[in-house]
Amino acid sequence: MAHDAHHAQAQQDHAGHADHAGHAHAHWDTSVWPFVISFGILFLALAFSFKFVYHNGFAAILSLGLGIPMILAGVAGWTSEAMGKGDGFSYSAMGWFILAEAMIFVSFFVGYWYTRLHADVWPPAGTITLPRVMPIVMTFVLVASSLTIHYAEHLLHLGNKAGFRFWYMLTIVLGATFLGMSVYEWSHLMHEGFTISTNAFSTIFFSVTGLHGSHVVVGLVIFLAGLPSVLRSDVDEGFMRTAGLYWHFVDIIWFFVVSQIYYW
Amino acid sequence: MRKFAHWFVHRFAHRSVHQIVAGVIGMVLPVMVSAASETVKINDPAAGWDKLWHNVIVDITIIGVLFALVTAWFIWTSRRRPGNEVGASVKLSPAGAVGWVVIPVFVFLSIDLYTAANGWVLWNHYRDVPVNRMEIKLESGMYSWDYTYPNGVRTQNELIVPAGTPIVLRMTSRDTLHSHYIPDFRVKEDSMPGRVTYLWFNPTKPGEHIVACAEYCGVSHGYMAGRVIVKAPDEYAAWMKGEETKLAATTETVPAAKSVKTNKPTTAAKKT
Amino acid sequence: MNLKEWIFTTDHKRVGVLYLIGSMAAFAVAGIMAMLMRIELSTIGPTITANPTQYNVWLYTHGAVMILGFQIPALTGFFANYCIPLMIGAKDVAFPRVNALSVWLFYVGVILALLTFFVPDPPDIMWTGYPPYSTITTGNTALYTFTVLILGFASIIGGVNFLTTVAYMRAPGVTLNKLNIFVWCTLGAFVLQLVFVPVLGTAVTLISMDKYLGTHFFDPANGGDVLTYQNLFWFYSHPAVYVIFLPFIGVVYEVIAAHGKNMVFNYKMVVYGGVGGIVALSGVVWVHHLYVSGMADWLRIGQMITTLMISIPVGLMMIGLIGTLYRSSIAFTTPMLYALGVVFLFLIGGLTGIPLALPALTIGVSDTYYVVGHFHYVMAVAGTFAIFAGVYHWFPKVTGKMYSEFWGKLGFWITFVGVNIVFWIMMDIGVKGMPRRYYDYPHFPQFEAAHQWMTVGAAILGVGFFIAVLNWIMGAKNGKPAGDNPWGSPSLEWSTVSPPPHGNWPTPPSVAEDWHPYGFRKD
Numbered sequence A: 001m002a003h004d005a006h007h008a009q010a011q012q013d014h015a016g017h018a019d020h021a022g023h024a025h026a027h028w029d030t031s032v033w034p035f036v037i038s039f040g041i042l043f044l045a046l047a048f049s050f051k052f053v054y055h056n057g058f059a060a061i062l063s064l065g066l067g068i069p070m071i072l073a074g075v076a077g078w079t080s081e082a083m084g085k086g087d088g089f090s091y092s093a094m095g096w097f098i099l100a101e102a103m104i105f106v107s108f109f110v111g112y113w114y115t116r117l118h119a120d121v122w123p124p125a126g127t128i129t130l131p132r133v134m135p136i137v138m139t140f141v142l143v144a145s146s147l148t149i150h151y152a153e154h155l156l157h158l159g160n161k162a163g164f165r166f167w168y169m170l171t172i173v174l175g176a177t178f179l180g181m182s183v184y185e186w187s188h189l190m191h192e193g194f195t196i197s198t199n200a201f202s203t204i205f206f207s208v209t210g211l212h213g214s215h216v217v218v219g220l221v222i223f224l225a226g227l228p229s230v231l232r233s234d235v236d237e238g239f240m241r242t243a244g245l246y247w248h249f250v251d252i253i254w255f256f257v258v259s260q261i262y263y264w
Numbered sequence B: 001m002r003k004f005a006h007w008f009v010h011r012f013a014h015r016s017v018h019q020i021v022a023g024v025i026g027m028v029l030p031v032m033v034s035a036a037s038e039t040v041k042i043n044d045p046a047a048g049w050d051k052l053w054h055n056v057i058v059d060i061t062i063i064g065v066l067f068a069l070v071t072a073w074f075i076w077t078s079r080r081r082p083g084n085e086v087g088a089s090v091k092l093s094p095a096g097a098v099g100w101v102v103i104p105v106f107v108f109l110s111i112d113l114y115t116a117a118n119g120w121v122l123w124n125h126y127r128d129v130p131v132n133r134m135e136i137k138l139e140s141g142m143y144s145w146d147y148t149y150p151n152g153v154r155t156q157n158e159l160i161v162p163a164g165t166p167i168v169l170r171m172t173s174r175d176t177l178h179s180h181y182i183p184d185f186r187v188k189e190d191s192m193p194g195r196v197t198y199l200w201f202n203p204t205k206p207g208e209h210i211v212a213c214a215e216y217c218g219v220s221h222g223y224m225a226g227r228v229i230v231k232a233p234d235e236y237a238a239w240m241k242g243e244e245t246k247l248a249a250t251t252e253t254v255p256a257a258k259s260v261k262t263n264k265p266t267t268a269a270k271k272t
Numbered sequence C: 001m002n003l004k005e006w007i008f009t010t011d012h013k014r015v016g017v018l019y020l021i022g023s024m025a026a027f028a029v030a031g032i033m034a035m036l037m038r039i040e041l042s043t044i045g046p047t048i049t050a051n052p053t054q055y056n057v058w059l060y061t062h063g064a065v066m067i068l069g070f071q072i073p074a075l076t077g078f079f080a081n082y083c084i085p086l087m088i089g090a091k092d093v094a095f096p097r098v099n100a101l102s103v104w105l106f107y108v109g110v111i112l113a114l115l116t117f118f119v120p121d122p123p124d125i126m127w128t129g130y131p132p133y134s135t136i137t138t139g140n141t142a143l144y145t146f147t148v149l150i151l152g153f154a155s156i157i158g159g160v161n162f163l164t165t166v167a168y169m170r171a172p173g174v175t176l177n178k179l180n181i182f183v184w185c186t187l188g189a190f191v192l193q194l195v196f197v198p199v200l201g202t203a204v205t206l207i208s209m210d211k212y213l214g215t216h217f218f219d220p221a222n223g224g225d226v227l228t229y230q231n232l233f234w235f236y237s238h239p240a241v242y243v244i245f246l247p248f249i250g251v252v253y254e255v256i257a258a259h260g261k262n263m264v265f266n267y268k269m270v271v272y273g274g275v276g277g278i279v280a281l282s283g284v285v286w287v288h289h290l291y292v293s294g295m296a297d298w299l300r301i302g303q304m305i306t307t308l309m310i311s312i313p314v315g316l317m318m319i320g321l322i323g324t325l326y327r328s329s330i331a332f333t334t335p336m337l338y339a340l341g342v343v344f345l346f347l348i349g350g351l352t353g354i355p356l357a358l359p360a361l362t363i364g365v366s367d368t369y370y371v372v373g374h375f376h377y378v379m380a381v382a383g384t385f386a387i388f389a390g391v392y393h394w395f396p397k398v399t400g401k402m403y404s405e406f407w408g409k410l411g412f413w414i415t416f417v418g419v420n421i422v423f424w425i426m427m428d429i430g431v432k433g434m435p436r437r438y439y440d441y442p443h444f445p446q447f448e449a450a451h452q453w454m455t456v457g458a459a460i461l462g463v464g465f466f467i468a469v470l471n472w473i474m475g476a477k478n479g480k481p482a483g484d485n486p487w488g489s490p491s492l493e494w495s496t497v498s499p500p501p502h503g504n505w506p507t508p509p510s511v512a513e514d515w516h517p518y519g520f521r522k523d
């Protein structure tokens, strides 16, 4: 039968390109931005060591001064180079990435439970009563923003550009409101002397809410990065779905933060 | 909410899970456990260790040699010769394919469970401290082992014990992790700040044994050694008497109970 | 050759080669650290340094770089990058730029790890970085944290990339049951990376926060708990050993099938039982690294059983390998020698893990050279041999040239002798009581002779590895042209020219109905 089939097509194609490969100037794709971003990150790591290990503020600033522009330039360059040229894989890739992200939160929570369940007294000395109302309001705001972005996607799908734009911006406003409330609450607590280094609970409180907050920031940055094309009305649905997925994830995590950190 | 959580944790996480797990294991392996405990009659973990170690090494050697011999045989008979330029793999029937999963799984699983049963029995000997024990507190630090006897006598880097009495160490640390390792008694366990851990061993005859630190703890980790000195009971009594008199002579009060510094007493050392 | 097209490349093959160069450099550096340690240990008392911290820094670098800078990047960086798109008939990966980002982040991570030799107060916290020592040492713990974070992030984005690639970019006809075993193994490894690296990242971040930012995660005086770290760390670092094991056994499958020209034995058993079983179990055995750390008793006993059960899927993978040898047609080429070496030496390494799985026995040998011997047999010996087998196997594809079989085999046999001297003796003195991570051992004079033998063995095996690496360099420069498919393998990567052009195939390949990557026999 088709004995040689395993070498099949590919083998036959040989003749076609064997000489092609021999050309010295066969074209290879390149991009400088990944390189630039990577070394930008190197400088951030060095800055941390300069500041906190070797107490050399000047060198730290210098490193940051190199690293941050490199990263910003890298992200900008990358976005403009790649925007609209994707193969539509980003939605499912985002799913995998969220799995990894979720594990960061899981680690924090597990560390928290492990410490807490082994403690004889909890919360440890120095803990103050946390506000009870604020987190509920914040939950409403965040859930609302998840609904608005979902509705925006829906309208985009129907082709209602104007409606889409409105609900999209509303989402950004709600996200920013949430962030503002977080900042308010943090400063309020710190004012009362409850800081990240008060005790093990404050450590967990600030790092978990901070971690979640940083994800809100990243979500907003994604929305803002998409804003120009939203205003031009040429945003693609793939981008919206990917960004929306991330935002829902940030929302869901918040339920765990509220229930575990505030009300337990 | 908080009450419920507390109740839940105390009810399940601390007590019952232990019992449930133990119960399940006990149900799954009743035959093996009893078979194992007959063949491996151990009360002193050190002797039991030698025996079980030997058994397991023999087991894995047999498995390893079998696999290696089969491999070598296949390699030898399958070397490329004229006439067999490509392999002639067997085509498995669906039943064959399943069989090659199910049968090895059962064989391996039974070896595993048998090993686990033996290991479980010995483990219990390690954790169940005899009632006629002597309890000594140990605080480790960079870089010394500080022992406190029940009567308040203290020693450093030398644990002097009477032959014939099981010794249990209640351990904690004042700085980094350390691990009190007595190779001759086949026992070690980490000590750490904030928790109390324990180990026990059974010195039967007079002699000296090295204590080494087995958890990386800093620059002098390799030098953090001490000795267990086992004395005949009468010699021990004489030595202890001398120490007690010395202790009484010093004016300071005996800080016996306080020597183990922890704000979470006996978290990990609940058993016994 | 256009240097710019290499450094800024987004092509998966070139990214792969960059990974190979970086990880081999890391191997050389960490290997030299091992040699320095061996020389230091060859006599009691100071030998080449009178400063224990110096030794501890070598040991830290050796462990961290070998695992995070050499083996994981060589396996999930080089092999995955070079082979997966070619094996599934794709023109590249799903996100080529992300791929380039991942390799340069890897270089940044290695640079950070190697800064150890240039900064004041380098990290001396061992590759495990346990607090409280790591939070009170004067050494630079931040360097460790950032090394791990950056290498981890590089690995995560690599994982996202490859899972997407295999899901969507297979050539028509390359169905899931016709993926190379290596592809399946590597996918398993990437799933483990995605799930567990974030946990490690969290753990190492927390020690730097405790040390530099005043938090109290691991500080019992303020309600923290030191054991939290060890749980988080091993929750990743146990699966990490399967992140190494899975791809390396995948490489061994490829080599044994190709050089024995045989169908893989019971393919579905290997994929679903072996890879699937390992992935499923690897998250629930971490406590076997904490048997003497003061863990709750019920966890120790429960995970004794799960740890022992890991021998089942691993055993299935061994049966698959040995079954593939049965009635094959073995050519004793250099890659095949290394691969066969793995079969025997992994048996030693894996089986010596069995006594360690029992908490009762581990109480005697944990943190001794027995453990060091165990993991060098599985990683440093089986893992490195597999990597060398793979590099030799795909060498003609990557360079289009042939290495020297003579030097290849010579290197193999020298290394084979060396590793067994070093790592067998390690297990022996470990059982007799030699603790690990000792700069000096004045209290164990009885082991001095053994240490000297190990130093000699290390020198021998170093020569063997050196010959191998030299053989590649010489082969890449002046090897004879190898042809496109020197091993006569139907696996897709051999169906294009060597070295493959950008885009891999001029037109995307599609395969015939009865094609199979291991379909050597024509009937």
Ligand code: HEA
Pocket (backbone or CB within 6 Å): B063, B067, B107, B108, B109, B111, B112, C128, C241, C242, C244, C245, C288, C289, C291, C307, C308, C310, C311, C312, C314, C315, C316, C318, C346, C347, C349, C350, C351, C353, C354, C356, C357, C358, C362, C365, C366, C367, C371, C374, C375, C378, C379, C383
């Ligand atoms: C590639 C790396 C790799 C691999 C594959 C393994 C595989 C295994 N390891 Fe190992 N291990 C390490 C790398 C690895 N390990 C490292 C790096 C450390 C130390 C880290 C440190 O502290 O610095 C370590 C430490 C370590 C410990 C902790 C010791 C201690 O610190 O006290 C334990 C304990 O259980 C253990 C067990 C096992 C087991 C049971 C397996 C099993 O997966 C082995 C399974 C294989 C077989 C069993 C052989 C083949 C199977 C058969 C032939 C079937 C029939 C067999 C039976 C039924 C038994 N390992």
Ligand code: HEA
Pocket (backbone or CB within 6 Å): C025, C027, C028, C030, C031, C032, C034, C035, C037, C038, C059, C060, C062, C063, C064, C066, C067, C070, C071, C126, C127, C128, C372, C376, C379, C380, C381, C383, C384, C422, C435, C436, C437, C438, C439, C454, C458, C461, C462, C463, C465, C466, C469, C470
């Ligand atoms: C993959 C992992 C890996 C590998 C390959 C090795 C390889 C080796 N290891 Fe390693 N080792 C670890 C992982 C590994 N190790 C880990 C995780 C630890 C524990 C760390 C800790 O406790 O925290 C450890 C600890 C460890 C110890 C314990 C020290 C102690 O506890 O005090 C010792 C002691 O002898 C040792 C020795 C060796 C030796 C001799 C080799 C040799 O096989 C090395 C041989 C290699 C070379 C000599 C390089 C070859 C040369 C080239 C390739 C050059 C060519 C290059 C060019 C021309 C550019 N290792």
Ligand code: CUA
Pocket (backbone or CB within 6 Å): B143, B177, B178, B179, B213, B214, B215, B216, B217, B218, B220, B221, B222, B224
């Ligand atoms: Cu104390 Cu090591």
Ligand SMILES: [Cu+2]
Pocket (backbone or CB within 6 Å): C237, C238, C241, C285, C286, C288, C289
């Ligand atoms: Cu493990």
